[in-house]
Amino acid sequence: MKQGNIKVALVGNPNAGKSTLFNSLTGLRQKTGNFPGVTVEKKSGTFRIAGIDAPVTLVDLPGTYSIYPKSKDEAVVMDILANPKHPDFPDVVIVVVDASNLQRNLLLFTEVSDLGLPCVMALNMLDVAQSMNLTVSAVQLAMQLNVPVASINARTGVGIDKLKEAVKQLLEVQKKPELRYFYEPKKEEIALIGEVKQIYNLQNDYVALQYVCQHDNFSFLEQPARTRLDKLIEKYGFDENHFLATETVARYEKIKPIVSKAVKSSGATEQPYWTRKLDSILLHRVWGYVIFALVLLLVFQAIFSWATFLSDIVDGGAAQGIEWVKSVLPEGVLNDLITDGILAGVAGIIVFIPQIAILFALVSILEESGYMARVMVIMDKLMRRFGLNGRSVVPLISGVACAVPAIMTTRSISSRYERLLTILVTPLMSCSARLPIYTILIALVVPSTQVLGFFSLQGLVLFGLYFLGLFGALASAWLLSLFIPRNEPSYFMLEMPSYKLPRWGHVGFMMYESVKSFVLEAGKVIMAISIVLWVLSSYGPGDRMKKAEQTTLTKMSNAPQEEVDAAVASARLENSYAGQFGHFIEPVIRPLGYDWKIGIALLASFAAREVFVGTMATIYSISGDSEDVPTVKQRLLQEKDPETGAPMFSAAVCASLLMFYVFAMMCMSTIAVVYRETHGWKWPLIQLAYLMVLAYGAAFVAYQLFS
Template sequence: MKQGNIKVALVGNPNAGKSTLFNALTGMRQKTGNFPGVTVEKKSGTFRIASANGHDDSHVTLVDLPGTYSIYPKSRDEVVVMDILANPKHPDFPDVVVIVADASNLQRNLLLFTEINDLGIPSVLALNMLDVAESMNLTVNAVQLAMQLHVPVVRINARTGEGIKSLKEAVKQITERTEKPVLQYFYEPKENEIGLINEVREIHQLDNDYVALQYVCQHDNFSFLEQPVRAKLDALIEKYGFDENNFLANETVARYEKIKPIVSKAVKSEGAIEPPYWTRKLDSILLHRVWGYVTFAIVLLIVFQAIFAWASYPMDMIDAGTAAAIEWVKGALPEGVLNDLLTDGIMAGIGGIIIFIPQIAILFALVAILEESGYMARVMVIMDKLMRRFGLNGRSVVPLISGVACAVPAIMTTRSISSRYERLLTILVTPLMSCSARLPIYAILIAVVVPETKVLGIFNVQGLVLFGLYLLGLLGALGSAWLLSLFIPRKEPSYFMLEMPSYKLPRWGHVGYTMYESVKSFVLEAGKVIMAISIILWVLASYGPGDNMNVAEQQVVASMNAAPQAQIDAAVASARLESSYAGQFGRFIEPVIKPIGYDWKIGIALLASFAAREVFVGTMATIYSISGDTEDVLTVKQRLIQEKNPETGGQMFTPAVCYSLLIFYVFAMMCMSTIAVVYRETHGWKWPMIQLAYLTVLAYVSAFVVYQVLS
């Protein structure tokens, strides 16, 4: 057996069970990162193969390559496949390729197998979903298939783990080979291609005709080729008059001509080939032009109820636990800067990170269940036609829906969108969906200006306004997607190709691992940025220029020496905040926000709510010296109603100001957590900054129009 580390690449069509097999082989021995040189997420893991004759077990590194129907890429992720398989010097170049094939649709799956086989890399064909094939009255003879393909063929069930041991044995046998196997090409080059192939092989010292053809067809995608080399290949293409489109069409036809008799010998039908009975019955409802949308609405209702209801309990526990821990640390450590930094900065920042964990875990668990069951594919199909009008596609539905709970996990779900262009558009507009953190803001502002009356004796006016805000967010998301699609260049064709999977029970281990990976990714990646910004905000609110904060405190204490201590403490907190750097910033931005009706106090709340939208209410309570329970909405409501505009002497929070604030928060960037996760998902600061800029401009202009019209 090959000594040292064995590298195995896992490839396959989407929905062939590749990810499930990856989890079955590696278990918890996984890690994520990026493929070298590209911003495409990479999943890798390890497993061991037992050796004979008492030798040490072989250590295998398994790399899960992006799912693809062919080695010719249709999306940015798929480019990675050939960028690795055509370059032996790549750090992830495999010793063995395991091709996962859906046995219920073998002819189409074998197209990818024959392409990889012709690259000359040792391969194993893993036949998955044999139970689905049997339900379709199909019997697949793995031995017959292996004899015709001249490679090991293993029957597996990735969901149950059946055949995993045999698959490891097949990989072991290939790595133990001492002689180089005779390669059976499934595509024979045409006469007019031979001259071009020979010249490319000689220049690049290649020993494989099909790899040489890939240099010709895909050299622009190969990151390991320098621009002068690509230019020489372009010159060779022109010299031989090579027509790439004609070649691709002829190659595909030639491959299927060879695949068809192979499949006819190895696959026997015992009756009419049709989807399972329950698949047909459920599809007649779930894909119906009316009942499909009704069912989807019911599923959404259940998902939202689960996210809001189930997540609230652990979130409250985390919030209470964090508050208790902060209080304990405050009392245990001596008063001073270190105490404040640790409690109000670092621990508060950690609390702002971990409080999202229940929502992320529950949402990703529900999404994983819907995907594993096969239902999510049906949702994407029925919604694709609507989404496409706005530059998106059917896969954009899940993130937009999830954004109503929280933008952070919603943006993370965009990973299922194969098109980089449509994924980017979805990421850029998802924050426009009103999240649960905006509810406290909506609730208090609506309570200030909207009467508690009913329309038609049924509908509460305040509830209708709240519904209108959520609807406005959805319309804003779709409209922004359409507008952005006019400016962001599309570098790849728009298509929505999805294989309809059969219905099946979720694999609970996979669901659990999805939850674990999602939470870990958020805490370790986005959490670092959130922590840094939390500390910065604490510094800005805790310190001020010179001794301004101490002077302000002394003036308040002197002027209120006869007042109750609770009122003095609240007034001191307000005065210190006004004199802090954050307060100075509020004064600094006041000329900018004054045209939309805001003063410096609201400016500070806008700044503070950037950490988390729900902070707005607490910040306003502190600024306006609310005594007692500062989070009580009724108390804050009364104080906002009583607040006077120092310039006019009238009410500060007029309908114009309140509606302006409501519109601002509908369109403004959600919070720093959202920016952090966008940074992680786009692998840079370019798009988070563009997103922040366009949403801020949209929010400001909309708020300005509303304020000027209603004033």
């Protein structure tokens, strides 16, 4: 038996329970990245099998209904399974099959089996099949397909040990078992298959046919190889479309008798009663939208209602921690760098961990329950009016978490036109990086007044900002659709999963992973920017800072010492490198109500939006000293407009900042992923330009209205 570096691939239809099984097998031993050579995101992890010393690597391949791809992420499946040299090429393939829809799921299983790969069938959702009065025999399937079949419940973990044992048995077999092949080449295909096998050193007839049909999708084939295959197709007069049609028909003809023997019905085979009852409400042409709006409102209400207490504790704890570090370390440059630079910037992020955790937990619950698929269905009709379709909902809703993976999920959209539109407008959805900015600014100027006895005014404003982002995305899609030509028809097909209770372990894991990713990824950027910003704010050209300090001391010789210290710190910051740069851009941002300090934070947040709050915390730590270290919120509340003496963060300034960050594309990672997905700088630059103009205009209008 092979020991070490064992690869197992997980394949299955969407909604068959593949991701659930992946989480059950790997637990916390997971990591995300990109498949080698492509920008499609992959999940991989490790699990243990008794009797095998080394951990087994499990690679979760994108969900697909067939090995013939309709989108970029589906193309990855065959790009790996047809290429033994691929680093993720599996020793065993686990095909997850939905027992409640066996005939359609067996199409993919038979295709993968025909590739000659050792396969194990994971027969999932037997409970759903039972609720539909269906009894599915794993023994019958194993006998007819000549493959191991493990009956499992991916949600509860039932049957997982049997599945591992089946994988182990395939790994132990020295000689591959005799597979049942479901597609037999026709006489006119045999010569073509033979030549392809000889040229490319292939052993399997069906793999050779895939080289013929899918060579344009295979990233491992160079252009000369693709050209040679095109010539072979022309030489033998091979009709790819005819082959695909006849092959699918032939497969279903062989699948039908297998299903009839393995599946027994004891009554009407319809969806469970509660599924039909809930769908009649949640998919209603009026109530469906109302309920969706209420669900979103509850989500954003929860972010304020549940997280405020925890955030206050974290904020106060961070301030006390910084004060303790300041008192322990000897006075000097190192003390200032660590406390006023690094720790002040990081404190501006960790204070928002409760909000981020609650947001991701609630989104995970919506996905786990099956409700998110219903949202896609009801939104399809609305989306089409703006040039999109129902599948665009997934990237848009995912954009609430982060625009980078959300843009990558657009690969599931088959229409290039709709995919491009979705990419261009997804950054308008308010991501989790904006949440720290929203919550701190709302808390500054919006009272926590209760409305209708339950909703708080702050929660309603937050909901309004997210809704404004959605409205901006749809309006932008409609406007852009007038200038981008559509070259292919659009269609939307989706199989809706049954309703399920959320798996709280998976919800907790999602919270943990999301918070960890947010803190670590943001923390790296904030650490670097905080250090650079502290240096730029603590030093200046020539002796300008020293002269500014002496001038201030002379003017305020009779003032209390605390006021003198604050004025000196502010004067030094204003004459530092950062202050000079802030003054340089101030004329451009002054119409929006911003001063040079806010300008510094705006520029710093181009690296990542969430850096704004950390930067403001760093700036105001440097620009004023106090015996007690204030919280982030207190720092902003204490800031005064030097011209009027009024609070700097007035309702007008906060409204302007909120509008700016709703629409601005201030995220280098998003720009980079758009570049990769569109294969050039044309669309990223267009996207950056139109969103910045939109953000500036909205911020200007908001400031004028509230002034």
